[in-house]
Amino acid sequence: MGRKILFVTTDQQRYDTLGCNGGKIARTPVVDSLAASGYVYSRAVPQSVVCMPSRSTMLTGQHPTTHGVWMNGVPLPEDAPSVARVLQGVGYRTALIGKAHFEPYLDPFLRFYENALAPSTRVDSGVDHRGFDHLEFATHGAVGPLHYARWLSTNHPEALAGFYPVLDGDFQVNAQGGGDTGAPQVHVNPIPTEWYHTDWVASRTIAWLSALEADSDWFCWMSFPDPHHPWDPPKSELGRVSWKDVPLPEGYITSPEEREKVLVEKPRHWKMWYDGTLVTNYEAPAKWVPATLTEDQVREINALNAIECELIDEALGRVLGCIEDRGWSGEVDVIFTTDHGEFQGDYGLLFKGPYHVDSLMRLPLVWRPARDVEPSPSRIDLPVGLIDLAPTFCSIAGTQVPEWMDGKPLPVSNQDGLERGFSQVLTEWDSELFGESVYIRTITKDNWVLSSYLASTLYEGTEGEFYNLSDDPLQQRNLWSDPGYRSIRQDLADLLVASQPKAHPTRIPLQAPV
Template sequence: MTRPNFLVFMTDQQRADHLGCYGNAHVRTPHIDGLAARGTVFDRCYVASPACMPNRSAIMTGRMPIAAGARMNGVPLPLDSRTFVDVLRDAGWRTALIGKSHLQNMTDNAPAWRNGLDRAPDQARRNGRDDPAYEQESIARWRDPGHAVRTPYYGFDHVELCLEHGDEVGGDYQRWLEREHPGADALRGSAHALPGGSAAPQAWRTALPERLYPSAFIGERTCAWLEQHAADRAAPFFLQCSFPDPHHPFTPPGGYWDMYRPEDVALPPSCGPARADDVPLKRALHEELAQGRRPAGGSRMIAVTPQEARAAIALNYGSISCIDDVIGTVLARLDALDLAGDTVVLFLSDHGDFMGDHGLLFKGPLHYQSLVRMPFIWADPQAPRAQRRPDLASAIDIAPTILARAGLAAPHGVQGHDLAPGAPDAPASRCAALVEEEGHRPMPGSGLPKVRTVVTQDWRLSVHAFETWGELYDLRADPHETVNLWDDPGSAATKSALLWELARSMARHADDCPLPTRMA
């Protein structure tokens, strides 16, 4: 298999330990666990950023978000980026994306400016990303029946796009639903929900049947693409099957809605109200909850009650099991088409979710393990044996690992490393993983999110640029990150060493692309 196929399953906002193969004894994920049983499970893979757009951009480019030019949600990946899919396509691979992309903005929300104005301030650099080419995933654009993604799209020659989440997904899915199942659109959204709600925030029992749900559509279209490819195998393929779930709103369809009972769900050990010694941001979020000021919608992190956390986890499990069943269908089709023996299969998510950790839900600038640790499974038919990798890996390692397996060189400027055992630049000796987070809206009781985190085998240190407080956790002694040692005199030497490592890591990941000007 000198030119292997690649099939990538990707989920949205799923924590690593919400899979059986990552130690969860409650959620049922037999097909994903089957991949793990014949492949490599990376136990310590970390995001480059704990938000959708920047981490997806990091995965696509093998570059940290700041270097890639997509530092936060709301800042699209530059179209002049050279993704690993571009490299595969140029080398002869057929490339396809079915499902969620989120390399460009889906919503049309106006930016919030740090200066407090409701208008754009004078900019230190020209935008360059305000033309229609950067609006291809925009919900507003998709209201035009003639709108379509221009291909190649970041290297993908075939794109069937899904926008947003839950049963409110738009894009090509919505057009398919209207075309193939007239009237089914009236079954979607909270306004058409079935009786029997949930205590979880942003949750409703969708009236969409399982066969019409976005996850089923993605599986059906993935199988159709594989069948088309099987008719002409002159070239290898790279196919990304990308699910908008289990990201909120929580709307698992049919029997997946009540597949798990909240009362049977185990809460994370750190779930509960904030303590006096917690960081100010966490305390402010819990004060919002206690005072009834918590925002009802959106993706910003919120505090939740234990009852709400149990309900959210139960529905999250239902969405994950739904996805697992779809993955099982796709893998069965891959095998039936006699493609499995030539196809490397990957499973990953773009980032995690607090899911009750520290009494929080969704995502935000507190880099607990539930948020920054991502699932990553690599199943290669040429190495069909189960193994677990405890060494540190990063989202930026995925691109160069795929390219190396394809026998292709990574472009100059790629900052990740080939994860294959014995690779010349394998990061087995990597001492730390770097995580970046940028935000453009201040958090309650805190300032503008701008965080840099370094994770080692034993520690996690986070520096908040506009705060006087920081975070330092001993992951061996305190795996649930409940005791912040930032101001602990006994941890001063460790803190100093980690700050040094953070500075060095940030310097190592500064952009060195393009090449310097040639000197005469």
């Protein structure tokens, strides 16, 4: 028997939302406990700051340039490499329960497997897609063809209308405000907690685990759709965090003048988005203007986000309880992370887009190895990437890391990381939406983050961002044009060019907005 793997992901969760990372709003005792007995990574970086490319990186162990999912709406080819298939090949039972999003969601033709699965087959094992032999899908809200929406529609149809409508009548991401402050994508959802998708994901995971043979080796990717917007947790949970008591985030610049001064030092799409003159990411509501965001709205969004993080933590606790009951607690590795971050008020912004700063790029990552291997708890400060997850799963399973994976098994200490060359991570952004393109290549190394902008409809290819994470942890001072940093900037820019990964053989066409 090998070690079993519970891979837990959330969607759009910031580093500072966990207690073990210094978070003070959400109570996350379950993940904190895993962190206390395992490895905590303080500089885990995604290879893309939006869902589809980032999730494809987790599955393939490849950079977006290599796996080919260059923006949301571009499907990962069905025959793309998959760590689940590798594990399946060495005898693991494999499941993905919750949010997948390797394929576009806006799909009225049900052309993509993820969307077509629930309407076309029974909800049980026996499928084989991307190396998973069990799949049950959910996403934000309760509309659409995925398993959760169909389950809710069949069993609790009265709850459907309680969710925030993710899209508006123009099929744009909804800008409608709600809650106490009128904040965008905020909504009071009367759904009982046990019917909410967070609990559904945990319950379906428990059902799958409970049906396995005791001596099975298994890999379960439990993928919560929250705390991604819309922020519409169950109404009964709102008393957990009073938004009026939530402090403003450190990255929120209270003076509008100071805020705008910081934004204009960055490449121009930052300020253009703030002013509402340009939206470069479909998932940011096009009809919402960030400059209108109020302090109270930031507080309310952070409160609701914290509530969703707490619900996830408790749901994970239920699953770990099942693992305990099955007698597996000594044999299961648990890895907890997310696909990318969220502004949540930093710089006066919300959501995400082509912005390579810690708000979106510094991720929670905790690995609690199986207790039977007696891990020495450690905090690892070297940069690691989501690209290192797939090789880590292979390593846990005791199988060779395939050559097609770009990453390496995660280090278990700073010393281990130094010896194995963990010194830099790459992140990339490509988008082409409604006539505007943005292409960014970023390197994180030795407390520096350098982003080089390639030629596009917005940029000439000479622009960039350059931050010193030690002196400027909130990345408010762009050193790109500072002559005092020219030498180190050039060295990193050269390294960035030299480090670019192998490109996918074709440019996969954009198939949908998301």
